[in-house]
Amino acid sequence: MIELKHVTFRYENAPENVYSIHNINLTIQRGECVVLCGRSGCGKTTITRLINGLIPHYYEGELSGFISVNGVEIRSQQLSKISQYVGSVFQNPRSQFFNVDTTAELAFGCENQGLPKEDVLERIEEAANRFSLNGLLNRSIFELSGGEKQRISCASVYAVHPDIFVLDEPSSNLDPASILQLKDVLQKLKAEGKTLVISEHRLYYLLDIADLFVWLDQGEIRSVYTREEILAFSPAQISAMGLRALDLNQVDLATESKRQKHTGHEFTFQNLDCKISGHSVLHIQSLRIPTGEIIAVIGHNGAGKSTLAGCLCGIRKHTGKVLYDKTEWTAKKRLKESYMVMQDVNRQLFTESVRDEVTLNIPEEQAEQAENILRQMGINELADCHPLALSGGQKQRVAIASALCAGKKILIYDEPTSGLDYESMRSACALIREVSKRTELSLVITHDLEFIMSCCTFILHIDHGTVKAFYPLDSTGKARVKKEFLSHKENEEEL
Amino acid sequence: MQLIEAARQPILRIDARTKFALLFGVGISSLMFPPFWLEATTFVLMALLLALNRRVRTSAKFTVAFFIMLLLDWAVSLKVSGGFVALFFSLVRLGRLMLPIFMAGILLMKTTSVSEFMLSFDRMxxxxxxxxxxxxxxxxxxxxxxxxxxxxxxxxxxxxxxxxxxxxxxxxxxxxxxxxxxxxxxxxxxxxxxxxxxxxxxxxxxxxxxxEDVRLRSQDYLLILFSIIIALTGGML
Structure with missing residues (x-):
């Protein structure tokens, strides 16, 4: 049983009087599945950290109130002891693995507990059987897809045999098929009587599992809903709470057609082929993309979406041609004309102020319009700030502004909405649509159906390194893409 | 259990401590410009160890690089002479001497799990x-x-x-x-x-x-001894 009584917490580096959570009272019974939901920054992650002991043992700050897990006050317990009965799964697969190969990762928790070698091997086998991981053992972590990584991390926590599982936005980096696999794992855990605490704003995959939904806002628990109660809300009410759609079927079909006006130009791919260490990972016989559109690039993790983006913007070697109307654009030309907004924007901010950032390495006369662009992007007041001191959304704007200042014609976004709550997703939408009017082509790699429906105009479906389909997102297109997203379950079973 | 044990076992298991010793030994000896026979012996040993730890491709790549550099060295020294050549000559030589160090680094990084690594430290x-x-x-x-x-x-x-x-x-x-x-x-x-x-x-x-079984075997003692010897004598020979 987990008990939180009058818990208030402020992170060490947060300003005075800015509390991440305030007066939280929550009791979670053994075997229950509780979902903590709400907007980004509502305090849901903080609560998961209180339960797994990372607060106060790793993240320091001002903590008051009473927290007990399985009858033990968390503050008086060592982190390594807590890890025996509380297992944690985090959102970023890049930073939660401690080993290079999967078997060692599964063993890691048990080895830390000092279990004898034979027991550890037995538990690895048990966990592998439980979650059908036999094909994934002895593999390099770096080869796995996001969904596979998330399954490995659940299994490696499971191997320690904790009673409580704490998951912090586990679906953020997953494609729809992987989310369903995650759901399957969670269902098995629940059936075994494990207590599950999940922080998440994407609720659709949890509806069959969760007993209670705790809605947080500005660090406080506003209400607690049962499954029936939350299902009774209309889609608009759910959006107003900052949450993502409960049912992918409900995702609005009726929005007005957002076809951009044709500029009459087009990009053509001819016989494009890209190899990685001898294997062809992308082959496109012929593809014509009209300019002025916002293209959603969809497909499984590892289908070749990023490779396609890399080839288009000229950073990846390939054979074949890319034409703009009738003239060939060489890789060098495309690199000059394109820009990729990366998932981790921190990697692409180089200077000490926003103004320096957007005028970096561009000719004088272009630099003059920088102020204008900053104003249009709504970041002119931040011009003298350090880019790395901004929020995630602001950083994204700075990166895009720098691309506009440099007069880039092709903009590529790599999962711009992963991990965003409803409002942030909508503002990313508005931004991308606005920017698309000033560029020739916007390509968005995404797994986010809600985002696609409210922003994109074309669908490019990549599967096994080839173009499976390319169609406009009109009413038939919308029905088709929805079917694509909802039918993942069957595809999974075929595999 | 076979499932877990199968593919991952190296042909010759070396302890993490030995890999450390090799990295230091090879590093020190290479930077002291050893005579060619010692350089070649070290290289062959490292290439073998990589291959025996299921890094056959890496081992092959290094071997090719080694021979190309050797060939360059030989071809240039035959054809031309002068100050510029001497500079080029020593650059190639320096690059070649770095190869075994990289190989020892890869051996340590890529063939050791974190828990082997930590347990070795515990043992020390x-x-x-x-x-x-x-x-x-x-x-x-x-x-x-x-x-x-x-x-x-x-x-x-x-x-x-x-x-x-x-x-x-x-x-x-x-x-x-x-x-x-x-x-x-x-x-x-x-x-x-x-x-x-x-x-x-x-x-x-x-x-x-x-x-994994973390203990020092006879091959470990031999390799540690080898590392100590080359570190001590590399420059003197």
Whole structure:
């Protein structure tokens, strides 16, 4: 049983009087599945950290109130002891693995507990059987897809045999098929009587599992809903709470057609082929993309979406041609004309102020319009700030502004909405649509159906390194893409 | 259990401590310009060890590189002479001497699991305060290389890509544009990584175990002895 009584917490580096959570009272019974939901920054992650002991043992700050897990006050317990009965799964697969190969990762928790070698091997086998991981053992972590990584991390926590599982936005980096696999794992855990605490704003995959939904806002628990109660809300009410759609079927079909006006130009791919260490990972016989559109690039993790983006913007070697109307654009030309907004924007901010950032390495006369662009992007007041001191959304704007200042014609976004709550997703939408009017082509790699429906105009479906389909997102297109997203379950079973 | 044991077993198991000894031994001896026969012996030994630890491709790549450099050395010394050639000559030689060091590094990094690594430290009676940061660092190197590749791509989009030209003409600027994003993105990852590993009991007081057999075998003693000898005598021969 987990008990939180009058818990208030402020992170060490947060300003005075800015509390991440305030007066939280929550009791979670053994075997229950509780979902903590709400907007980004509502305090849901903080609560998961209180339960797994990372607060106060790793993240320091001002903590008051009473927290007990399985009858033990968390503050008086060592982190390594807590890890025996509380297992944690985090959102970023890049930073939660401690080993290079999967078997060692599964063993890691048990080895830390000092279990004898034979027991550890037995538990690895048990966990592998439980979650059908036999094909994934002895593999390099770096080869796995996001969904596979998330399954490995659940299994490696499971191997320690904790009673409580704490998951912090586990679906953020997953494609729809992987989310369903995650759901399957969670269902098995629940059936075994494990207590599950999940922080998440994407609720659709949890509806069959969760007993209670705790809605947080500005660090406080506003209400607690049962499954029936939350299902009774209309889609608009759910959006107003900052949450993502409960049912992918409900995702609005009726929005007005957002076809951009044709500029009459087009990009053509001819016989494009890209190899990685001898294997062809992308082959496109012929593809014509009209300019002025916002293209959603969809497909499984590892289908070749990023490779396609890399080839288009000229950073990846390939054979074949890319034409703009009738003239060939060489890789060098495309690199000059394109820009990729990366998932981790921190990697692409180089200077000490926003103004320096957007005028970096561009000719004088272009630099003059920088102020204008900053104003249009709504970041002119931040011009003298350090880019790395901004929020995630602001950083994204700075990166895009720098691309506009440099007069880039092709903009590529790599999962711009992963991990965003409803409002942030909508503002990313508005931004991308606005920017698309000033560029020739916007390509968005995404797994986010809600985002696609409210922003994109074309669908490019990549599967096994080839173009499976390319169609406009009109009413038939919308029905088709929805079917694509909802039918993942069957595809999974075929595999 | 066969399932787990099968593919991962190296043909010749070497302990993490031995790999460390090799890295230091090979490093010191190579930097002291050993005679050719010792250099060649060291190289062959490292290539063999890599292959025996299921890194056959890496081993083959290094061997090819070694022979190309050897050939260059030989061809140039036959055909031409003079100050410029001497410079080129020593550059190639220096590059060749670095190869065994890289190989020892790869052997340590790529064929050792974190828990083998930590248990070896435990056996050496090093305190947790030292082993935990070291093992985090150990885990962190592949991450840095991953980040580095993305940042290099990001720089190319801005026309500030790293090239011989940019390094020579504006070294400080290139360094700044690389280090700022690298530090920022790795700081976040390091923080999350540390949290994740602590929540899995990394800083435990109980005695850790390991699914691999961590002990020094006869091959380990031989290799450690070899490392000590080449480190001590490399420069004198």
């Amino acid at each position: 009676h090093l305190p947790n305060k030292l082993t935990i940061p070291l093992s985090v660092m150990f885990r962190f190197i592949p991450t840095i290389s991953e980040e580095w590749h993305s940042i290099r791509d990001a720089m190319r989009f801005r026309g500030i890509g790293i090239s011989v030209h940019s390094v020579l003409t504006k070294p400080m600027m290139t360094l700044e544009y690389t280090m700022v994003p690298l530090l920022m993105s790795t700081a976040t990852i390091a923080d999350e990584l540390a949290a994740a590993s602590l929540s899995r009991g990394l800083d435990t007081d109980t005695k850790r175990t390991c699914i």
